[in-house]
Amino acid sequence: MSNNDIVQKLWNLCDVLRDDGINYSDYVTELVLLLFIKMVHENTEAGILQKHLLPVGCRWTDLNSKSGITLLNDYKAVLLALSTGKRQEINPKKPGEIVEVTVHSDPLISAIYADAQTRLREPRHLEQLIKNLDQIDWFSVQKDGLGDLYEGLLEKNANETKSGAGQYFTPRAIINCMVRCIKPQIKNIIQDPAAGTAGFLVAADHYLRQKTNDYYDLDAKDANFQKNKAFIGVELVPNTHRLALMNCLLHGIEGGDNGAIILGNTLGQVGQNLAPADIILANPPFGTSKGGDASITRDDLTYETTNKQLAFLQHIYRNLKPGGRAAVVLPDNVLFEAGKGTDIRRDLMNKCNLHTILRLPTGIFYAQGVKTNVLFFTKGSAIDKLQQENCTQNIWIYDLRTNMPNFGKRTPFGEQYLQPFEMVYGQNPDGTSPRQEGEWSFNSHENELNKSASKENQITNDSLEKSRWRCFSRDWIAKTKGDSLDISWLKDNNNIDTASLPDPRVLAKFAKDELTAALGELEFLLSELEVTI
Numbered sequence: 001m002s003n004n005d006i007v008q009k010l011w012n013l014c015d016v017l018r019d020d021g022i023n024y025s026d027y028v029t030e031l032v033l034l035l036f037i038k039m040v041h042e043n044t045e046a047g048i049l050q051k052h053l054l055p056v057g058c059r060w061t062d063l064n065s066k067s068g069i070t071l072l073n074d075y076k077a078v079l080l081a082l083s084t085g086k087r088q089e090i091n092p093k094k095p096g097e098i099v100e101v102t103v104h105s106d107p108l109i110s111a112i113y114a115d116a117q118t119r120l121r122e123p124r125h126l127e128q129l130i131k132n133l134d135q136i137d138w139f140s141v142q143k144d145g146l147g148d149l150y151e152g153l154l155e156k157n158a159n160e161t162k163s164g165a166g167q168y169f170t171p172r173a174i175i176n177c178m179v180r181c182i183k184p185q186i187k188n189i190i191q192d193p194a195a196g197t198a199g200f201l202v203a204a205d206h207y208l209r210q211k212t213n214d215y216y217d218l219d220a221k222d223a224n225f226q227k228n229k230a231f232i233g234v235e236l237v238p239n240t241h242r243l244a245l246m247n248c249l250l251h252g253i254e255g256g257d258n259g260a261i262i263l264g265n266t267l268g269q270v271g272q273n274l275a276p277a278d279i280i281l282a283n284p285p286f287g288t289s290k291g292g293d294a295s296i297t298r299d300d301l302t303y304e305t306t307n308k309q310l311a312f313l314q315h316i317y318r319n320l321k322p323g324g325r326a327a328v329v330l331p332d333n334v335l336f337e338a339g340k341g342t343d344i345r346r347d348l349m350n351k352c353n354l355h356t357i358l359r360l361p362t363g364i365f366y367a368q369g370v371k372t373n374v375l376f377f378t379k380g381s382a383i384d385k386l387q388q389e390n391c392t393q394n395i396w397i398y399d400l401r402t403n404m405p406n407f408g409k410r411t412p413f414g415e416q417y418l419q420p421f422e423m424v425y426g427q428n429p430d431g432t433s434p435r436q437e438g439e440w441s442f443n444s445h446e447n448e449l450n451k452s453a454s455k456e457n458q459i460t461n462d463s464l465e466k467s468r469w470r471c472f473s474r475d476w477i478a479k480t481k482g483d484s485l486d487i488s489w490l491k492d493n494n495n496i497d498t499a500s501l502p503d504p505r506v507l508a509k510f511a512k513d514e515l516t517a518a519l520g521e522l523e524f525l526l527s528e529l530e531v532t533i
Contacts, residue, residue, distance in 0.1 A: 006136055007152040010035070013132055020125045028157045029239045032150070033079065033116055034129055036246050037063070039146045042138045043250075052249060055104040058082055064130050071130075072123040082113035107257045112245045114263075115238065147202070147250035154197045154243060169196075170283045170329060171364050173415040175203045177422060178327040178374060181356075183429035184208060184279045186222055188230065191277035193266040193284070193315055195233030198244040200281040201260065202251050205231060209252075227254050232277070233261040234270055267296040267311050276321045283329035284312035286370070302347065305340045307333070314344060317352050317377065323385035325378050325429055326352075329360075332371040336486035346483055349392035349474060352377040355431030357397045357485065358421055363407040371401070378430045392474050395485070396435060398424065399468045402490040424469050438467040465489055 014027045022030055041060035044053060056062075058078045066074055081087040081103050091097040104110075120126050138146075158169035184190050184204045192200045208226065209215060215223045231253050235241040244261040253260050264270030285308060296306065301314045309330050316326050334341065335357075348354055356376040365372060381391040398421045407413040426433020464470060472487060481487065 003149050003152055006149055007156050009132070009136065010149075010153050011156050013129055016125050016128050016132075017120075020120050020122050022119050026119065028153065028243065030119060031129075032153070032243060032246060033113070033118065034075075034126075035133065035150070035153075036112070036250075037078075038133050039150065039250060043146060051254065052106055052108055054082070054109065057087065057103060064134055067127055068123050072118075072120065072126055075120075075126060076118060079113060079116045079118060082109055083116050085110055108245070108249070108254070108259045111258050111263075112242055112249070114242070116242070147247065147252070150247060150250050151197075151199070151202065154199075154247065169365070170199060171413055172199070172203075173413060173418060174329070174360070174364070174374070175199050175281075176415060177418040178281055178329075179203045179207050180422060181376060181425050181429065182279060182281065182325050182327050186212065186218065187225060188278035189275065189321075190231050190279040190281070191274065191319070192233040192282050193271060193274070193280070193312060193319075194282050195235040195244050195261050196240060196283070198233055198235075198247045198253075198261060200283075201231045201233050201253060202247060204279070204281060205251060205253050227252060228256065231255065231260045232274070234264055234266045234274070235261050236263075236265050238263060265295070265297070266315055267298055267308065269297070271315055271319075272298050272300055274319060276319055276324070278321055278324050280316050280320060280324070280326040280328070282312065282316060282326075284309050286331055303340045303343050305344070307337065307341070309334050310337070310341055310344050313348065313375075317348050317379065320352070320379035322380050323378065323430075325376075327374055327376050329372055329374055332373065332486060335373065336484045342483050345485060348377065349483075350389050352379050352391055353382050353431065354392045354395055355382070356425060357395060359397065359399045359401045359488070361401050361404045361407055361413065361417075364413040376425075376431060382430065382432050390474075394471050394473050395477065396424075396431070396469070396471050397487055399470075399488065399490050402468075402488065403493050420468075435469075435471070437469060437471050438464050465491075 010031065013031060017027055017030055037054060037058070038060050040052075040054050058081050063071065063075060063078065077087065085102060085104050085106075086100045087103045088098050089101050091099045118126075155169070155172065179200070184207060186208060190201065190204050192198070195201065205226075208230075212218055215226055218226065231248070232255070233244060233248075235244050241261055241263045245259045248255065248260045255261070262270055266274070296304075296308065296311045298311070298315075301311060301318075303310070303314060305311055313328065313330065313334060316328055320326055335345075354375060354377040358374040358376070360372045360374065362371055377392075379385065381387040382393070400417065400421060404417075405411045424435060425431070426435060468490065470487075470489060477483060477485065477487075
């Protein structure tokens, strides 16, 4: 059984939760409270998990042998014990007295199960969940890792538009592309100030594990650093924070005593106290400070704004170490918003080398119509990481939006669409690889034409206007665009040329004929159904 099959089987368990009155938004939280106990059991049995073991009385074997109301009551007691580290028991010396007994003192387990409660009301539903989890072939999962299975479940939840979960979930293809371009290194501090379920941190960890034989090629000191200090995230929402901590632990990212993910607000005191990072990967939440709980209360940001993305952007480029690198998903409004938006973009281009912008297609995020970009930048200039003025000289833009398929469930967005961009981005993670305009387009036929023109030094303005890969100087952006970064040049083949449209009377007659034909078909259908108008 493949991981995808098991993910689907786990997702089908949500039908059981629905029968107990649990809605879409609580599905995954409810399921993973139980699933995590099972996964810890499987990892422990396989000898993979050595730390953060669940205490006696709170393990899978303490649950799957029980039934009825006893099972449900004991499960509620287990969640409370994992959350608080204590359990109420009858005093053996004084049978009429209830005492609190410490069952564990692991702050990470307490953080994962903080305020955890089940909404299950029917014991039979809990029994059914446990039975189904026991029937899964967990041995086949071990080769791919329980963490990948868990992350697949998170992604499945994000794909469910009814749930509203992961409304701005970052597709795995985008995350992996950003990590490969930025190329994190061993001993880098890697930060995500809007961690969500920790997808960026897990992907960066996976990238580094592949480079170092799962950290076995490192000495003990460096391996310990990678597992406990390299990755730092911040998440505002408690339930999402829980999912992120589980995701990290199942992937071998332990973090500090309380885990790698901090519960708090990056746009508040928590963000102000974050140490500078070598790498920042993020997809900040969309909207304004008025639209959610993430109020902007920091007093150390130069430019006051109610736009959360602009506030996050300030945090990110300010919190990079000299020479530090960032890749950040941001909506179009960050590129063109006037006033403070212009000031923040200028400050970014002064303090950092904003070397690359990837214009992403529409339809790849679950909020319809959202237009997004990935900004790649390095603190300092290309030649001096301590430089703080005029660090951006040129910005390369790759247009992966214009004349692209309509992505969705029928046409999923995958990494194959990002390969041309990664090739022109180059090997240097700071964007300093040799680059040439018109060298690559998305369309393979255009690529051949562009490469032929390139070899003959015949790259014309016409060929550049058909290429997805262009370079714009900082001076041109300032003088021509007023420091707006909303730059496009490709002609949209779907746009209608109004000059070539027929006479309006012809269009009106065509529309009338179409409507008349449609009405005739409806009348025939109604007569067939023996219904009169």
